Amino acid sequence: MKKQYAFLVDSELCIGCFTCAMACRNYYHPPEGVIWRQVYPLDEEIYPHRERAFYSLACNHCENPTCLNVCPVEAYTKREEDGVVVHHQEKCIGCGNCIRSCPYGAPKYNPVEKRAEKCSFCHERLDAGLKPACIQSCPTGALSMVDLAELEPGNQVQYPAGFPKMEDVNPSTRFILPKLPRLVRR
Amino acid sequence: MQSMEFPLVLFTVLSQAAVGLALMGAVRVSSGPQGRSPRREWIMVAGLIGLGLLASLFHLGHPTGAPRALVHLSTAWLSREVLLAGTFAVLAVLAVLVSKTEVNPVLAWAGSLVGLGLILSAGMTYAPPAFPAVNNALPATFFLLSAVTLGAGFGSWFASESRQPLMGGIFGAGLLVALVLYLVVPCVWLSGGAVMRMTGQTWLGSGFYWVHVAVLAACLLVFRLTKGIPVWLPVLLLLGELAGRAGFFADTIHTAANLGGLY
Numbered sequence: 001m002k003k004q005y006a007f008l009v010d011s012e013l014c015i016g017c018f019t020c021a022m023a024c025r026n027y028y029h030p031p032e033g034v035i036w037r038q039v040y041p042l043d044e045e046i047y048p049h050r051e052r053a054f055y056s057l058a059c060n061h062c063e064n065p066t067c068l069n070v071c072p073v074e075a076y077t078k079r080e081e082d083g084v085v086v087h088h089q090e091k092c093i094g095c096g097n098c099i100r101s102c103p104y105g106a107p108k109y110n111p112v113e114k115r116a117e118k119c120s121f122c123h124e125r126l127d128a129g130l131k132p133a134c135i136q137s138c139p140t141g142a143l144s145m146v147d148l149a150e151l152e153p154g155n156q157v158q159y160p161a162g163f164p165k166m167e168d169v170n171p172s173t174r175f176i177l178p179k180l181p182r183l184v185r186r
Numbered sequence: 187m188q189s190m191e192f193p194l195v196l197f198t199v200l201s202q203a204a205v206g207l208a209l210m211g212a213v214r215v216s217s218g219p220q221g222r223s224p225r226r227e228w229i230m231v232a233g234l235i236g237l238g239l240l241a242s243l244f245h246l247g248h249p250t251g252a253p254r255a256l257v258h259l260s261t262a263w264l265s266r267e268v269l270l271a272g273t274f275a276v277l278a279v280l281a282v283l284v285s286k287t288e289v290n291p292v293l294a295w296a297g298s299l300v301g302l303g304l305i306l307s308a309g310m311t312y313a314p315p316a317f318p319a320v321n322n323a324l325p326a327t328f329f330l331l332s333a334v335t336l337g338a339g340f341g342s343w344f345a346s347e348s349r350q351p352l353m354g355g356i357f358g359a360g361l362l363v364a365l366v367l368y369l370v371v372p373c374v375w376l377s378g379g380a381v382m383r384m385t386g387q388t389w390l391g392s393g394f395y396w397v398h399v400a401v402l403a404a405c406l407l408v409f410r411l412t413k414g415i416p417v418w419l420p421v422l423l424l425l426g427e428l429a430g431r432a433g434f435f436a437d438t439i440h441t442a443a444n445l446g447g448l449y
């Protein structure tokens with residue numbers, strides 16, 4: 001398997017503090033309402049406890065990216081060296097087709113630029129040997145970066161409840177499920 | 187509710203009316219005496235596709251980049267849609283220039299085939315994995331039914347007396363199929379996964395949906411009662427199709443709307 005960087009989301013460690021989402025905003029300064037990384041609380045049907053569990057999600061840098069396939073102007077590329085899916089905003093004509101088509105809602109419309117944009121795995125930081133801004137900021141280590149080509153089989157899952165299963169698209173993000181709290185009855 | 191995507195509503199419905207009109211013209215050419223004024227008919231086809239293409243530019247953040255939308259023909263159905271819409275428009279203009287009293291059968295059928303390709307590519311463009319309820323053949327089927335019913339309706343404006351029953355038959359059958367399909371499909375969605383069910387519920391609670399269904403039923407009723415297509419009826423149908431298409435864009439639920447919930 002070729003090198004494929006991926007976000008590893010450890011829901012057991014995530015406390016839902018939104019620091020990753022804020023770090024992304026602080027780094028890229030997208031206009032208000034344009035959110036590249038979002039923290040989603042799990043529905044009570046999935047995690048039925050007073051304590052909450054979360055998924056921090058952005059673009060999944062998919063193996064077969066819908067955004068890349070549907071873009072009429074070839075504004076997306078997938079990097080050979082690490083599988084990161086990059087949106088080249090200067091090419092984009094703002095047709096919104098990637099925004100409609102990505103099943104994970106990752107590309108967003110920037111009303112100021114009148115073009116789409118999304119998480120680029122901070123590829124310019126990767127090239128400089130740095131971690132993406134979200135990962136660097138996470139205070140609990142819940143968000144990390146793995147190379148799927150080297151990831152040892154473990155308790156990571158690709159399609160946890162609360163995350164759409166899209167096998168053709170094959171998203172790279174992996175999850176560690178939150179443990180159930182121990183109930184103590186008196 | 188997603189955006190109503192008004193420019194896309196106009197583009198898809200008007201281009202489908204144009205394709206339907208060309209298709210019905212071709213059907214009439216092949217089935218006997220020609221229509222009343224082929225040139226005026228092709229002017230209408232060219233006008234509809236021209237208006238549709240113009241409207242589609244308002245959907246783009248950067249309309250001047252529109253020609254570049256042709257570069258990704260290898261995988262992007264939107265690029266193919268743009269190519270086929272452009273080719274159809276060129277054929278329509280050519281047909282206006284060459285048709286005098288007789289319809290040119292080659293142009294009529296070439297236009298129809300390219301038009302059907304346009305409907306298929308539009309159907310694929312609007313069937314991405316992000317919308318499970320329509321990530322299938324439904325968009326292409328909806329679009330084909332719009333083309334056939336609008337084409338037969340407006341085609342009756344140009345058909346000779348002897349071809350009116352043919353247009354009427356296609357119009358009535360198309361309306362019946364569309365009505366049944368639009369009534370059944372949201373009910374089928376109710377038994378699907380979470381996002382499909384949400385789509386079914388949103389459609390059934392949507393004014394756009396009910397206006398569309400009511401217009402289809404009213405058109406069918408008027409057709410049955412008058413045993414023909416009154417001149418104003420295709421215009422009513424066009425308004426109904428515009429409402430239905432607005433609902434298609436606004437009320438179909440995106441998978442991302444349920445992140446963190448059960449799918």
Ligand code: SF4
Pocket residue numbers: 058059060061062064065066067068085102103104105106107118169171
């Ligand atoms: S998550 Fe969406 S935007 Fe990101 S690579 Fe996959 S299809 Fe493209």
Ligand code: SF4
Pocket residue numbers: 070071072073074075076087091092093094095096097098099107115116
């Ligand atoms: S909005 Fe831009 S990046 Fe997205 S499909 Fe359209 S042209 Fe491509």
